[in-house]
Amino acid sequence: MNSKERIAKALAISTDTKVFEMGHDMSSCAAETFTKCFPGKKAVIVADTNTWKVLGDKVYAAFVEAGIPTVSYIIGKEEFHAHWQYVEMTDLLIEGRYDEARAVENASDHIESDRDKAFKEPSEDYNILVAVGSGTINDLCKLSSYHYGQQYLTLPTAASVDGYSAFGASITYHGSKQTFSCPAPLAIVADVDVIAGAPKEMTAAGYADLAAKIPAGAEWILADAIGVEPLHPQAWPILQDYLDGFLSDPQGVAEGDPDAVADLFEGLILSGFAMQAARSSRPASCSDHLFSHILDMTDHRFNGQTQSHGFQVAVGTLTMCAVLDLFLKLDFSDLDVEACVEAWPTLEQEQERALQIFRDLPAPRLGYEVISQKYSTPDEVRAQLAALKKDWQSIKERIAAKSYPFGKMQALFKTVEAPYDPAHIGVSRTQLKDLFPIIQLMRTRYNVFDLAKRGGFYESLVEPLFAEGGAWEINS
Numbered sequence: 001m002n003s004k005e006r007i008a009k010a011l012a013i014s015t016d017t018k019v020f021e022m023g024h025d026m027s028s029c030a031a032e033t034f035t036k037c038f039p040g041k042k043a044v045i046v047a048d049t050n051t052w053k054v055l056g057d058k059v060y061a062a063f064v065e066a067g068i069p070t071v072s073y074i075i076g077k078e079e080f081h082a083h084w085q086y087v088e089m090t091d092l093l094i095e096g097r098y099d100e101a102r103a104v105e106n107a108s109d110h111i112e113s114d115r116d117k118a119f120k121e122p123s124e125d126y127n128i129l130v131a132v133g134s135g136t137i138n139d140l141c142k143l144s145s146y147h148y149g150q151q152y153l154t155l156p157t158a159a160s161v162d163g164y165s166a167f168g169a170s171i172t173y174h175g176s177k178q179t180f181s182c183p184a185p186l187a188i189v190a191d192v193d194v195i196a197g198a199p200k201e202m203t204a205a206g207y208a209d210l211a212a213k214i215p216a217g218a219e220w221i222l223a224d225a226i227g228v229e230p231l232h233p234q235a236w237p238i239l240q241d242y243l244d245g246f247l248s249d250p251q252g253v254a255e256g257d258p259d260a261v262a263d264l265f266e267g268l269i270l271s272g273f274a275m276q277a278a279r280s281s282r283p284a285s286c287s288d289h290l291f292s293h294i295l296d297m298t299d300h301r302f303n304g305q306t307q308s309h310g311f312q313v314a315v316g317t318l319t320m321c322a323v324l325d326l327f328l329k330l331d332f333s334d335l336d337v338e339a340c341v342e343a344w345p346t347l348e349q350e351q352e353r354a355l356q357i358f359r360d361l362p363a364p365r366l367g368y369e370v371i372s373q374k375y376s377t378p379d380e381v382r383a384q385l386a387a388l389k390k391d392w393q394s395i396k397e398r399i400a401a402k403s404y405p406f407g408k409m410q411a412l413f414k415t416v417e418a419p420y421d422p423a424h425i426g427v428s429r430t431q432l433k434d435l436f437p438i439i440q441l442m443r444t445r446y447n448v449f450d451l452a453k454r455g456g457f458y459e460s461l462v463e464p465l466f467a468e469g470g471a472w473e474i475n476s
Contacts, residue, residue, distance in 0.1 A: 003266060006242060010273040013234045016151065017165055017276065019187035020269060022262065027155060027191035030059050031066035034130065034153055037187045042069040043153075044093045044127045046141055049074060051133040051157045055194050059132060059155060071127075073098065075105060075137075081296075081306065082139045084173045085110045090144035091118060094126045115173060115180075122149035130154075131185070134202065135161035135309060138185075139169035146182035154185040158198035159206040159265040160310060162284055164188060165272025170309075175362030177293040184276050188269065196261040200254065203261060204418040205310025207253050210267045211409065212288040212313050213243055215320035218403045219286040219448055225395045226387040228446045235278035239270045240402075250415040282445065287323075290442045291316030294435050295427070297362055302426025314419045315427065320448075322406040322471035323461050327448060328399060330457060332392040337385045340456050347375045357437050367441035374444045381454045388455065406471045422472065429472045436462050 001009070007020055019033060034043060043063055047056035052074045063070040073093055080086060085104060092101035104110060129152040131141040138154050138161075145152040156164050163170065165188060168179045196203075217240055223229040246267030252260025274283035292312035300307065345353075354367030376384065388395065404412075413420040422432045440449035440458075452458040466474045 001242075003263075006270065007266070010238050010270050013238060013277045014165070014184070014273045015276045015279070016167065016184040017186065017188060017273065020165070020190070021188070022190040022192060022265065022269075024192050024258075026189055027055055027059060027194060028062065030130075030153070030155055030189045031062045031068060033187050033189055034063065034068060034128070035066065037153065038128045041128045042096075043071075043130050044096075045070060045072045045130045045132055046090065046093065046137055047072070047074055047132040048080075048137065049076065049078070051137070054157050054197075055155060055191070056132040059130070063130075071098070073101065077105065079306070080105075080136065082136045082169070082171050084112045084115070084171060086136075086140050087118070087143050087147075087171060088113060090129065090140045091147055094129060094144055094148050094150075096127055112174065118147045120148050126150060128152060132157065134158045134198075135163045135170075138164050139171060142185065143169040143171060143180050143182050146180075151183055151186035153187045153189065155189050155191070156265070157194055158202040159195050159261055159268060160198070160202040160308070161206060161209050162268040162271035162275075165269045165276065166281065166284065167272075167276040167279055168281055172296060175297060176366055177296045179281055181279075184272060190265060190269075192258050192262050192265075195265055196256050196258040200256060200417065201308070201311075203253055203256065203264070204416050205308045205314075206268055207247070207250065207264055207310075207416045208314035208317060208413065208418040209310045210243075210264060210271065211247055211404075211412065212317040213239060213271060213284060214247075214402065214404045214409070215288050215317055215324055216284060216286040217243075218324055218399045219320075220282060221398050221402055222395065222448060222451065223446045225391060225398065226384045226451065228384065229282065232274075232278045232283065235274040235283045238277065239267065239274045239283060242270070243267065247412065250412050254416050286320075286445060287439055287447045287449065288316040288320045289313055290439045290447075291319065291432075291435060293442060294438055295425075300426070307425045311419050311425050314413055315422045315425055315432070318406060318409055318413065318420065319422075319432065319465070319472070321404055321409045322465055323448065324399065324403045325406050325471075326461050326464055328396055328403070330460060332388050332455070335385060335389045335455060337382060337389060340385055340454060341378050341382045343456065344376075344378055344381050344454065347372070350375055354441050357441060361438070367438070370441050370444055374446065374450070376450075376454065384451065385455055388451065429466060429474045432472060433462070433466050433474070 089104045129141040131154040249260040358367040
């Protein structure tokens, strides 16, 4: 199946995005696409100081020439992130309250508003946002558009994330990185020349984000196999059937070859379409992304700089590849299911454990809330472990067929110049090990550590990773 056929198939299952145009000089079609998708509407082109120079200025001029009522809003901060403060900023842009938006952008002591009060009644008078940038600008415009009951147009400037076409926006609210449910853009216009010319570290970050679908897919297979969360019949194949091919040219990606970068970007977009079909980020992430979420929560910096989502995910992806290597070496054919059920703690005990683990984090009740939702009763634990024991050989074969061994994934990241050691993003191996208790309690999504806690083999997945000869051996 060629690219056009894959994209057409993906658009057929997407629930939100109806137009995806990708090609050389494709940004010249942005004004025409806007007019077709949002006839008679006013546009606000949202960019930062870098993406304005790269593409925003050109798009603004084309919109004006096409007779579209257009204003531009250039975010002036050199460093900003997808925090709720900036969602409030883009909310105001939709209403045309530009001076107030600028005040929110620049406020150093901003107090976050109530997320539940952000929604407004739809109106024909609202502006349509045109996101020109990478993941952060896209997520801000996505969630704000949802607040006003409308969609938006996005023009990506880098193959750096899979969020362009994703259902949901990843936003930090009250100190916790959360995925807010909201529709993907109505239209995506991707200029291959612009995307291939992005800084190479952004493209490497996108490669790592796409590669994360390998261990995430393996964890989804596991959840499916033990009866917790079935594979989505449309979302699973739309990306996973082609994922190996999208990851097959790391050298071309590293060199900025337009064809290789276009393939990478297509993979990222298909990942988003899979999330649209599933109405969940399950097709795109599991434990691999949680390492990044914790680092975001704790405002992790290296050499004074925050690290990109993709670079943090690279470390999480490698770590989960190593964890899955260890998991596949275990044998559950003689698992004592009843002994595991007997040892299973009560909900109250798990809630107390969560409070202790999260007590010094910016969101101290997050783990409590998560475990309260995904706690399994003893009968559910028994069913999950019985399925693991009964079908272990089949489960093992399915996961092994999907997984990349740690060594293979690390070699790919070395080639593409993504981080291949936690030290590359300023995280020591000891610090990385300390994140594991948080990972299991970070999201309601079922992961391999949930199963390991139920089956009493959690230590077998963590301790060897940092022991002598392990992937992240800690030298004493």
